[in-house]
Amino acid sequence: MKKRNIRKIALALVLGMMVPLSAHAAEADLQLKIDQLTKEVNDLKGSVKKVEDKSIGKWLTIGGDYRFRADSLHGETVAYTNAMVLGGLMPKVMGGTMTMADAMAAAAVPADKPKNESLYTNKFGLDLHAKATQDVTVNVKLAMYKSFGSEGTEATTGTYFADRVGVMDGTISHVPSSSLLNVDRAYATWSNIADQPVWFSVGRRPSTDGAPSNLRSNKERPGNGGTPALLVDYAFDGMTLGYAPDIDMLPGAYAKVCYGRGFDSGFKTANNSLKDTDMLGVAIIPIETDPLRVWLQWNRGYNIFDQSAMSTTSFGMPFSATTNLGYIDWFGAGAMSTLKKVGPGSLNFFADFGVSMTNPNGNTSNGLGLMTNTFDGIFAGQANDTSSKNGWAVYAGVRYDLPSKTKIGFEFNHGSENWIPFTPAADDMWTSKLGVRGNVFEPYIIQELNLKPISSYFAKAFFKLGYQYYDFEYTGSNNWVGAPVKISSIQPTTALMMAPVKTAHDVYATFEVKF
Numbered sequence: 334m335k336k337r338n339i340r341k342i343a344l345a346l347v348l349g350m351m352v353p354l355s356a357h358a359a360e361a362d363l364q365l366k367i368d369q370l371t372k373e374v375n376d377l378k379g380s381v382k383k384v385e386d387k388s389i390g391k392w393l394t395i396g397g398d399y400r401f402r403a404d405s406l407h408g409e410t411v412a413y414t415n416a417m418v419l420g421g422l423m424p425k426v427m428g429g430t431m432t433m434a435d436a437m438a439a440a441a442v443p444a445d446k447p448k449n450e451s452l453y454t455n456k457f458g459l460d461l462h463a464k465a466t467q468d469v470t471v472n473v474k475l476a477m478y479k480s481f482g483s484e485g486t487e488a489t490t491g492t493y494f495a496d497r498v499g500v501m502d503g504t505i506s507h508v509p510s511s512s513l514l515n516v517d518r519a520y521a522t523w524s525n526i527a528d529q530p531v532w533f534s535v536g537r538r539p540s541t542d543g544a545p546s547n548l549r550s551n552k553e554r555p556g557n558g559g560t561p562a563l564l565v566d567y568a569f570d571g572m573t574l575g576y577a578p579d580i581d582m583l584p585g586a587y588a589k590v591c592y593g594r595g596f597d598s599g600f601k602t603a604n605n606s607l608k609d610t611d612m613l614g615v616a617i618i619p620i621e622t623d624p625l626r627v628w629l630q631w632n633r634g635y636n637i638f639d640q641s642a643m644s645t646t647s648f649g650m651p652f653s654a655t656t657n658l659g660y661i662d663w664f665g666a667g668a669m670s671t672l673k674k675v676g677p678g679s680l681n682f683f684a685d686f687g688v689s690m691t692n693p694n695g696n697t698s699n700g701l702g703l704m705t706n707t708f709d710g711i712f713a714g715q716a717n718d719t720s721s722k723n724g725w726a727v728y729a730g731v732r733y734d735l736p737s738k739t740k741i742g743f744e745f746n747h748g749s750e751n752w753i754p755f756t757p758a759a760d761d762m763w764t765s766k767l768g769v770r771g772n773v774f775e776p777y778i779i780q781e782l783n784l785k786p787i788s789s790y791f792a793k794a795f796f797k798l799g800y801q802y803y804d805f806e807y808t809g810s811n812n813w814v815g816a817p818v819k820i821s822s823i824q825p826t827t828a829l830m831m832a833p834v835k836t837a838h839d840v841y842a843t844f845e846v847k848f
Contacts, residue, residue, distance in 0.1 A: 391464075392463060392464040392465075393461065393462070393463050393464075394460075394461070394462040394463075394789075395459070395460070395461060395462075396459075396460040396462075396788070396789055396791075396847075396848055397457070397458050397459040397460050397847075397848055398456075398457070398458045398460075398845065398846065398847045398848070399455075399456070399457050399458075399845065399846045399848075400454075400455075400456040400457075400843055400844070400845045400846075401453070401454075401455060401843065401844045401845075402453070402454045402456065402841060402842070402843045403451070403452070403453050403841065403842050403843075404449070404452040404453075404454070404762050404839055404840070404841045405449075405450050405451065405452070405838075405839070405840045405841070406447075406448055406449045406450070406452060406762060406763065406837070406838070406839050407446070407447075407448045407450075407837070407838045408446065408447045408448065408493070408763070408803075408834050408835075408836065408837040408838070409444070409445075409446050409834070409835045409836050409837070410444055410445045410446075410447065410493075410832045410833055410834050410835060411444050411820065411823050411833050411835050412441070412442065412443050412444045412823075412824075412825040413442055413823055413824075413825065413827050413828070413829045413832070413833055414437060414440045414441055414442065414825065414826055414827060414828045414829070415440045415441075415442050415828075415829070416440075416708040416828040416829055416830050417699075417830060418439065418440040419436060419437065419439075419440035419708075419712075419828055420699070420708075422436040422439060422440065423436070437826060440828075441825060442832065443825075445832070447491065447493070447832075449488070449489075452480065452481075452488060452489065452762070453480065453481035453482075454478065454479065454480050454481065454489075454509050455477070455478070455479055455481070456476070456477070456478045457476065457477045457478075457514075458474055458475065458476040458477075458506075458517065459474070459475045459476075459514070460472075460473070460474050461473040461474075461475075465521075468523060468524045468525045468526075469521065469522070469523050469524075470521070470522050470524070471519075471520070471521045471522075472518060472519070472520055472521075472522070472539075473516070473518060473519045474516075474517045474518035474519075475514045475515065475516060475517065476506035476507075476514070476515060476517040477506065477511075477512055477513060477514045477515070478506050478507065478508070478509050478510065479509055479510060479511055479512050480509045483509075484511050484512065485510065485511065486499055486500055486508065486509065486510050488509065489508065489509045489762060490508075491832075492831050492832050493763070493764070493831060493832050493834050494763065494764035494810060494811055494812070494831065494834075495757075495809075495811055495812035495814070495831065496756075496757035496759075496764055496765055496768065496811040496812075497763070497764055501757065502568070502596075503567035503568040503569060503595065503757065503758055504567070504568070504757050504758045505517070505568065506568075507541060507566075507568065507758035507759075507760065508757075508758070516537065517537070517541075517568060518536075518537050518538070518539055518568070519536050519537045520534055520535060520536025520537055520538055520539070521534065521535060521536055522534040529576075530576060530577040530578060530579065530587075531574070531575065531576050531577075532573075532574075532575045532577075533572070533573070533574050533575075534558065534572060534573045534575075535571075535572040535573075536570070536572075537568060537569070537570050538558065538568075538569050538570070538571050538572075538573065538591070538593065539555060539556075539558040539559055540559075540560045540565055540566075540567060540568060540569045540571075540591075540593065541566050541567065541568055541758050542555060542559075542562070542566070542760070543555055543559040543560040543561055543562040543565070543566065544559055544561065544562065544626065544628070544669060544683075545562065545667065545669045545683035545685060545728075545730065546562040546566075546759075546760075548669075548681055548683065548730060548732045548742060549730070549732070549742055549744060549775070549777060549799075550760070551740065551779050551781075551793075551795060551797070551845070552847075553791060554626070557575060557577070557587055557589065557618070557621075558573070560591075560614070560616070560630070561628055561630050561665050561667060561685060561687075562685075562728075562756070562759070562767060563665055563667070563685045563686075563687045563726060563728045563746075563754060563756075563767050564630055564632055564663045564665045564687050564754050564755065564756075565612075565614075565632060565663075565754070565755050565756065566754075566755070566756035566757070566758045566759045566765065566767070567595070567755055567756065567757060567758050568758055569593030569594070569595065569612060570593065570594050571591060571592045571593030571594060571612070572591070572592050573589050573590070573591045573592075574589060574590050575587055575588065575589035575590075576588055576589070583619050583620055584620060584621070584622050585618070585620060585621030585622050586618060586619050586620060586621065587618050587621065588615070588616065588617045588618070589615075589616050590613075590614070590615055591612075591613070591614040591615075591616065592611065592612070592613055592614075593611065593612040593614075594609060594610075594611055594612075595610040595611065595612055595634065595638075595755075596609060596610035596638050596654060597609050598610075598654070607638070607654060607655075607656065607657060608635075608636040608657050609636060610634065610635065610636050610637060610638050610654075610657070611634075611635045611636065612632060612633070612634050612635070612755070613632070613633050613635070614630065614631065614632040614633075615630070615631045615632075616628065616629070616630050617629040617630075623671065624670055624671050624672070624673075625668065625669075625670045625671075626668065626669050626670070627667075627668045628665070628666070628667055628668070629665070629666050630663070630664070630665040630666070631662070631663065631664055631665075632662070632663040632755075633660060633661070633662050633663075634660055634661045634663075634755060635660050636657040636659075636660065637657065637658050637659060637660060637661055637703060637813060638654035638656075638657060638658070639654055639655055639656050639657075639658055639698035639701075639814050655698055656696050656697075656698050657694065657696060658693060658694060658696050658697075658698065658702060658703035658813070658814070659691060659692045659693040659694040659696070659702075659703040660691075660692050660694075661689060661690065661691050661692070661703075661753065661755075661813065662689070662690040662692070663687060663688065663689050663690075663754065663755070664687065664688045664690075665685065665686065665687040665688070666685075666686055667683065667684060667685030667686060667728075668683065668684060668685075669681070669682070669683035670682060670683070675733075677735060677736055678733055678734045678735040678736060679733070679734045680731065680732075680733055680734075681731065681732040681733075681734065682729075682730065682731040682732075683728075683729065683730055684727070684728070684729045685727070685728040685729070686725070686726070686727050686728075687725065687726045687727075687728075687752075687754065688723065688724070688725050689723065689724045689725070689726075689751070689752055689753050689754065690721060690722075690723050691703050691704045691721055691722045691723075691751075691753070691813070692721055693705055693718075693719045693720070693721070694719075695717060695719045697717060698814055699830070701814045701815035701816075701830075702717060702718065702719065702814075702815075703722075703813055703814070704722040704751055704753060704813055704814075704815070704816060704817075705717070705718040705719065705720065705722065705815070705816055706718055706815060706816055707815060707816045707818060707828075708815075708828035708829060708830065709827060709828050710816075712828060718816070722751040722816075723751060724748065724749045724750065724751035724752030724753055724770075725748075725749045725752060726746060726747060726748040726749065726752045726754070726767065727746065727747050728744070728745075728746040728767060729744070729745055729746070730742060730743060730744035730745065731743055738780065738781035738782075738783055738795075739778065739779070739780050739781075740778070740779040740780075740781070741777075741778050741779075742776070742777050742778070742779070743774075743775070743776045743777075744773075744774075744775045744777075745772070745773070745774055745775075746766060746767055746769070746772070746773050747771070747772050747773075748767075748768065748769050748770045748771065748810070749770065750770060750806070750807045750817050750819075751770075751817060752768070752770055753768065753809075753811070753812075753813045754767055754768050754811075756768050756811070757811060761801065761839075762839055762841070763801070763803060763834075763837045763839055764803075764810055764811050765811050766801060766803070768810055768811035769803060769805065769810045769811075770805065770806055770807040770808075770809065770810050770817055771803065771804050771805040771806035771807065771810070771820075772803075772804040772806070773801060773802065773803050773804070774801070774802045774804075775799060775800065775801045775802075776799065776800055777797060777798065777799030777800070778797070778798050778799070779795055779796070779797045780795060780796050780797075781793055781794070781795040782794045782795060782796075788848040789848060791847060792847060792848045793846075793847050794844075794845065794846045794847075795844075795845055796842070796843065796844055796845075797841075797842065797843045797845065798841075798842050799840075799841050799842075800838070800839070800840050800841070801837075801838070801839040801841070802836070802837075802838055803834070803836060803837035803838070803839075804836055805820055805833075805834055805835060805836065805837075806819065806820060806821075807819055807820060808820065808823075808829060808831070808833050812831070814830075815830065818833070820833060820835055
């Protein structure tokens with residue numbers, strides 16, 4: 334019995350010793366599985382993070398804008414003689430089959446009051462901003478702009494102003510035309526080149542809607558890609574090289590050199606000696622901050638094409654240049670500022686000044702040169718004028734922003750007799766107001782809806798009511814072909830290419846959404 338008890342006790346001791354060993358083995362196995370699972374979870378987290386980093390929201394930003402606009406347009410012209418009709422009848426006069434008096438009578442155009450009392454337009458833009466690689470981004474803007482009940486330019490074009498006789502490459506989607514969604518902008522930017530504050534950008538550049546016109550359009554400042562609205566408002570294909578040094582005394586300062594192709598003349602043949610029209614510009618922005626922005630600009634347009642190409646085609650037909658007329662230099666300087674807590678709101682204001690200097694090469698289009706020659710002079714047998722013509726313009730405005738999201742603004746601009754900018758893509762119905770030789774007054778009021786943004790931080794919806802009054806002093810606003818003629822001196826026998834508008838009015842209202 335004792336031996337049997339001893340055996341039981343020994344067996345119990347052995348079993349007791351084996352149980353801890355088995356438990357330790359199970360615990361070690363469990364820990365190994367936990368470690369493996371932890372590693373798998375961490376690997377999964379890393380994979381998820383990589384997927385998140387490459388998700389659409391991380392590299393692609395989508396925005397845009399929509400605008401409905403209603404305009405009521407009224408104008409007044411003075412009696413004149415249509416030079417194109419008269420020129421077409423001159424062979425009959427020279428051949429003796431028609432008298433000069435009969436030709437003048439056939440070309441006579443009485444004073445008129447053109448109007449479009451209810452013009453409605455739709456404008457839509459889609460913005461895409463893509464981060465392709467480190468320091469390389471691509472920006473794209475697709476845009477559509479059309480009149481209600483029209484798939485062409487007939488509702489907004491006429492024989493009054495050279496920038497509104499049809500649509501050119503640089504004004505597509507900026508002048509009402511069709512419902513096509515065109516590429517308004519598409520450019521790539523390489524920043525931080527060689528780890529320096531240097532950038533290079535190429536493509537269809539943001540050379541429209543520049544400062545300070547962003548105030549009346551209720552948009553954000555265009556940034557370092559924009560151009561001064563007083564000098565340039567045209568969709569250029571080109572490139573920019575910029576540099577933004579860190580200077581304590583000049584916060585936000587940068588400078589850039591810009592190049593753009595305004596017109597490609599195509600293959601050179603025995604019948605085509607046209608040169609390409611190019612633009613070169615240098616911008617210096619010594620201060621770029623929220624309360625103050627200052628800019629200096631120089632541009633030169635080389636081998637300027639003739640705007641009288643419409644004489645060889647029907648109005649509204651595609652643009653076709655016929656000759657190069659010379660080059661134009663532009664100089665500009667301006668500033669805009671914001672003063673907060675002026676009374677209950679904030680006060681925004683700006684002033685801009687520009688100079689244009691033409692350099693004709695002696696070529697003419699229909700007898701007219703670069704800001705030189707009149708039809709009356711041509712019919713009188715006067716020699717071609719090749720002298721340079723200098724013009725100037727001033728542009729100023731204010732906008733007062735109230736806490737109620739009401740914004741009240743007023744703008745004024747004046748252009749001299751020989752003032753000529755490059756702004757045919759400006760968002761004005763009659764003609765680009767900043768290219769007017771005379772005066773333009775524009776009061777407006779903006780009322781933003783007090784609604785929470787959802788699509789983006791800058792999303793908003795607002796109504797706008799405005800009025801533009803054009804007081805023309807000389808003919809040829811926004812036209813660099815032919816010498817200007819003082820409106821008050823025009824007689825019924827004065828030969829002109831386009832109907833001379835004396836005054837024009839535009840009462841407009843919009844509903845706009847930015848997302």
